[in-house]
Amino acid sequence: MSLTAATDGAMPQQNWLDKLGAAHILLAVALLLYPLVASDFFLTQIAGYSMIFGVLALSLMLLAGYGGMLSLAQITVAGIAAYAVAILGNNTSNVLGFGWPWWIVVPFAVAAAAVSSALIGWISVRTEGIYTLMITLAIATATFYFAQQNYAIFNGHSGYAGIHAPVFWGIDWRDPKPFYYLCLGLAALSYAAVLYGSRSTFGMTLQAIRDNPRRMRALGYHVTAHKVFAWFLAGILAGLAGVLLVWFNGRVSPGTIGVDVAIDVLVIAVIGGLRHPIGSFLGAIVVILMQTFAIDIVGAERFNTLIGLVFLVIVFVSPDGILGLWGRIKPHFAQESLRAGP
Amino acid sequence: MSILDQPSSSPLSGGGVTRRQAWALVGLLAAAIVAWLVFAVWPDWLNAILISKKAFVSAILNGLTLAGLYFLVASGFTLIFGLMRNINLAHGSLYLLGAYIGYEVTSRTGYWLLGVAAGFVAMAIVGVVMQVFVFRRLEGDDLRQTLVTIGISIVAADLMLAVWAGGTYQIATPEWLDGALTLPVITAVRSNGASVFLTYPLYRMVVLAAAIVIGVGLWLMLNKTRVGMMIRAGVDDRAMLSASGVNVHAVFAIVFAVGAGLAGFAGVVGGSALSVAPGEDVRYLLASLVVVIVGGMGSITGAAIGALLIGLAEQIGLVYFPTYGIVLTFVIMVVTLAVRPQGIMGKAR
Numbered sequence: 001m002s003l004t005a006a007t008d009g010a011m012p013q014q015n016w017l018d019k020l021g022a023a024h025i026l027l028a029v030a031l032l033l034y035p036l037v038a039s040d041f042f043l044t045q046i047a048g049y050s051m052i053f054g055v056l057a058l059s060l061m062l063l064a065g066y067g068g069m070l071s072l073a074q075i076t077v078a079g080i081a082a083y084a085v086a087i088l089g090n091n092t093s094n095v096l097g098f099g100w101p102w103w104i105v106v107p108f109a110v111a112a113a114a115v116s117s118a119l120i121g122w123i124s125v126r127t128e129g130i131y132t133l134m135i136t137l138a139i140a141t142a143t144f145y146f147a148q149q150n151y152a153i154f155n156g157h158s159g160y161a162g163i164h165a166p167v168f169w170g171i172d173w174r175d176p177k178p179f180y181y182l183c184l185g186l187a188a189l190s191y192a193a194v195l196y197g198s199r200s201t202f203g204m205t206l207q208a209i210r211d212n213p214r215r216m217r218a219l220g221y222h223v224t225a226h227k228v229f230a231w232f233l234a235g236i237l238a239g240l241a242g243v244l245l246v247w248f249n250g251r252v253s254p255g256t257i258g259v260d261v262a263i264d265v266l267v268i269a270v271i272g273g274l275r276h277p278i279g280s281f282l283g284a285i286v287v288i289l290m291q292t293f294a295i296d297i298v299g300a301e302r303f304n305t306l307i308g309l310v311f312l313v314i315v316f317v318s319p320d321g322i323l324g325l326w327g328r329i330k331p332h333f334a335q336e337s338l339r340a341g342p
Numbered sequence: 343m344s345i346l347d348q349p350s351s352s353p354l355s356g357g358g359v360t361r362r363q364a365w366a367l368v369g370l371l372a373a374a375i376v377a378w379l380v381f382a383v384w385p386d387w388l389n390a391i392l393i394s395k396k397a398f399v400s401a402i403l404n405g406l407t408l409a410g411l412y413f414l415v416a417s418g419f420t421l422i423f424g425l426m427r428n429i430n431l432a433h434g435s436l437y438l439l440g441a442y443i444g445y446e447v448t449s450r451t452g453y454w455l456l457g458v459a460a461g462f463v464a465m466a467i468v469g470v471v472m473q474v475f476v477f478r479r480l481e482g483d484d485l486r487q488t489l490v491t492i493g494i495s496i497v498a499a500d501l502m503l504a505v506w507a508g509g510t511y512q513i514a515t516p517e518w519l520d521g522a523l524t525l526p527v528i529t530a531v532r533s534n535g536a537s538v539f540l541t542y543p544l545y546r547m548v549v550l551a552a553a554i555v556i557g558v559g560l561w562l563m564l565n566k567t568r569v570g571m572m573i574r575a576g577v578d579d580r581a582m583l584s585a586s587g588v589n590v591h592a593v594f595a596i597v598f599a600v601g602a603g604l605a606g607f608a609g610v611v612g613g614s615a616l617s618v619a620p621g622e623d624v625r626y627l628l629a630s631l632v633v634v635i636v637g638g639m640g641s642i643t644g645a646a647i648g649a650l651l652i653g654l655a656e657q658i659g660l661v662y663f664p665t666y667g668i669v670l671t672f673v674i675m676v677v678t679l680a681v682r683p684q685g686i687m688g689k690a691r
Binding site for chain 2 (some may be wrong): 027070130131135138141145146149259266270302306308311316
């Protein structure tokens, strides 16, 4: 790892730009300039929200794409961070609320999420493939019901309300533009981290374990430890997304971590494609746009039918989601992106 | 007898008692304790610990009834899984749809039994349709099959919400199933010496009996009939069964019909005992998942054991530590996974 860092530093500017790729730079510029043209609604409700769910889906993509572990518990992990923010920070529900400053609350919340994610992983890596999906679904559902029934910690059905994003440097970070840049910053950071991590020694080992756990075990790798560590990393991403989610909504309740949301995250990741980290964000944008505007197309309450049908069609037509469709329609572009990709 | 037993007694056992005999002793002891708890008049200290005998025995009975319901739902789930390696995450939707159909038929015709039959038949047909149009197309790709069932459950939940709205329905049970049963269980002794017997709704007893009958029936079908033989062979080695000239697709369709039909049946029966409302699909999906994870995938006996454990844990948890009841279920699942990842009756993969 130190070796790659050293070569990175020594590289001339031209190469560094080259390495980043033209597509990434264009995308970054477009996203940075987006607030100039977009309304507040498109900044937070669409772009910000998409990026939060994109990061959540990214944490799933990290597990499923590189580790071969399909999880439905990512929203549960995010919810743990969200509840931690509500409990340790300030809320207006008159339950708990220790009033810690945000810069202590956030690391604690993310750490809690990462540790619980590692625990969930530790439970579920005892089984493989499709079984992981079952166990994480059971965990997600059980947590949802527990949060709904428990008043001492989770404040039951109503949850916590009145949670504010921090105000510092004279900026209220829940204002549309700052919040957009906050989400963009987190999304870009986690995207880069996952992309970098996938090429690191750990990432390579994880992918090798996904492809052939027996061989890796025979080679002397601790398979369980690697998988649990992947869960830990995914937990950090999901926890960060959870913190942003609770700042975005201003409240957290069992509905935030419901089974439907857990399935939404899976839908986003699968619709986007599990091959490349960008898929998670693509899927998030598509699903959030559909959720927002399907009301105009199919009436007030039937958007779940539309999303379900789109999901069905994509699973039927292309196992690799939008990324897979893209690859089919434009083989040339696909090859290009493969060269630039992992 | 003992001489004959000598060669077969396993080398694992020391001290002259085989492993099996030891388990039988433990089982007998447990049965004796339960029998004493149920039939004896409790001393005061026990009442003090366990609230009251009435609460305890009711919790046990409620747990057994719920276990019966869970078994009905989970047995279909585990059958489908065992044969097709497909986790049908739309199983909860089948339960709920069956319940709604049962409600409609019962309230229109007035015959409850007709509603039960309609729930079973309608879901069996839906199951076959799903098998033919979805699973046959994605054969061998269990991940995509699972994702497709998720998509189906999303659409189904939304469409059911559109048709039946968000209200709560109760399926009316016929008169001959109403009323209460007085059980030979003394809950307390009055000061004048008269015993107070426990009463329990007749209908719930019938649910329990139906679950037991169906469980035994399923076991007989699987172990004593030709179709059952094919199903068991398919669970063990699908390719070999197909190679020996059996129409595997027909077997799959039968299993899917029975499994989905049982979910619909359970929906009507459960909707009469409890209620029908949106969200029940997720609840029963969770129950099936946990029951099957605990009991072992693909095993009917495992589903029965898992359903008993989860049903009892849920109801006892509800009485003795209300807000943490779900945690008890969860602990059972985690402990099972830690000790036996394949489930209590599951085969090692």
